Amino acid sequence: MGRLIRAEFRKTLSLHTWWVLIIPLVVLSFGFSFVWGRITNDFVGYIGSGTAGELARAVGLDPDAFPVGLLSIAHGVNIATLVPLIFGVFALAGEYHSRTITTTFLTAPNRVSALSAKMIAYLVWGTLYGVLSFGVSALATLITVDSEGLPTGPQWLGAFGGTVLVSVLVTLFGIGFGAVLNKVTLAVVLLLIYFLAVENVLVLMLWDTTTVLGGILPNGTANGIVGGIAADAFGIDTLNLPGAVETWEQYGLQMAAGAPGVFSWWASALVFFCWTMVFFVAGWAANQRRDIT
Template sequence: MNTLIRTELLKLRTIRSPWLLLAASPLLVAAGTSGLVISGNKPLDPIAQSQALAHVGLASLFTLVFGILAVAGEYRHQTITDTYLSTPARGPVIGAKLLVYAVFGALAGVASALVGLGVASAWWAGKGASFAWADSAMWTTIGGGIAWNAAFAAIGVGAGALIRSLVGAIAAALAWVALVEGIVGQLIGDLARWLPFNAGQALGAAAQPMMTRDLLPRWGGGTVLVIYTLVFAILAVGTSMRRDVS
C-alpha cells in the first residue's frame, strides 16, 4: 500500500490540472467572504464570521471534481491500463486513491480556511470591527467545512470509478448538486436533508438557526456524509474489480 500511495503522490506531482482546480478553492472562499462584507447587509459580528467561513465547505465542489480526476482522468488519458498492469490487484489501487485524494481534499480545505481567515480578518480590521478569533462556532464551521472537502474528494473518486467518462462524471456530479438537490430537493421536502450535498451543508453550515432550519443537525450531517463516503468507496472498489479496463 505504501508503494501505491507514493505512486499516487508522484502522479499528482507530475500533472497540473488537479493543482489548478484546488487553487480555485481559496479564491472562492475569498470572493464569498468579500461579497458578504461588501453587501453590507449584516453586522460584522461572530455570526457573520461563521457565515464567511462557511464558504470553506462550499469549496468541496472543487474537491469533488478533484476526486473524479483520480480515476476518470486516468481513463481519459488511457493511463489506467498501465496502472492496473503494474498492480493487478485493483482494490488496493482504488484504496490508495481514496486515501490520498481524501487527505489532499482535507488539505485543500485547510488552505481555503487559512485564506478565508486572512481575508475576513482584514475586512473586519478595515471596517473597524473586532475579529473574534476565540469564537468556537466559527472554528466548528471551519472544521465541518474541511471534513466536507475531504469527504467529497473521496466521493469523487467513487464517482469517477462508476462513471469512467471524465466529462460524464463531472457533468453528472454537478447536475446532481444543481438539479437533483437544488430543484428536485425542493419538491421532496425534508427528505432532501438526507442527500449528500445537503448533508455537507449541515456539517459545514454557519452557526445561525435560520440558515440551518431545513438541514440535519451538524452531527447528523457528518454521519450521513460518512455513510455516503463509505458507500461510494465500496462501489468504487467493487466496480473496478469487476469491469474490464477497456
C-alpha cells in the same frame, strides 16, 4: 503499499490538474466569504430585529454579538467543496480516460492494493484542499467582518475541522461517482448540475411540503457540515430552531448559513458520510471487475 502511495502522488503531481483547480478554489472561497462577510455585518437588519431578539434569547447572546463570521466562512468553504469533488473524479475515471489504469493495476500486487493506495493519496489531497479553502475563507472573513462578529477560538477550530472533514468526504464522493460512471466529462457535468442547480431547486420548490430534503440529500448534507456549525451557533439548525419561526423564515435563516434544512452539523456529517460510502463502495466494486484491456 508505501511505494504505491508515492506512485500515486507522482502521478497527480506530474499533471496540471491539482494546481489548476487551486485557482477556482481560491477565487470561489475568497469571493463568497468576502461578499457574505459584507452582508452579514448587518445580520440583525438582514433577519429583522424581532427574529434577532428571539434567536439571541435562545442562545444567550446579544444580537450585535452574533458570530456572523461563521456564516461568511460557511458560504466560502461550501462553494469551494466543488473543487475537491471534481478532483476526486479524476482519481479513477481520469486514469481510464488517459489509459494509464492498465499500468496502475498491473504494477500493483492486486487491485485492492492499488485502490487503497489511491484512496490514501486522495485523502491527503482532500485534506490539503480543505486547509487551503479554510485559510482563504478565513482571510476574507477577517477582512470584511467587524471584530465583534468574529467567531470565538473554539468556533474557529470547529469551522476548520468541519472544512477539512467535508473536503475529504467530497473527494471520496467524487472518486466513487467517477468510478461508477467511468467517464470524466459526464461525471463532472452531472455533479456540477446536481450540486449547483438540481438539488437546490428541488429543496426550494418543495419547501412548503417538506423542509427535510436539505438535511438528507448529498449537497445539503455536505453544506450542512460547516453550515451546521454556523447554524448551531445561532440556534437556527432544525433541531434547535425556536418554535415561533415560520417555515419560510426558517429557509431564510438557514440559507444565511448556506444549508437550508440542516438538522445539525453532526447529523449532516453522518448522512453525507453514508452517501459517500454508497458511491465509493459502488465505484470500488465496479473496478474490481472492470476490464482494463
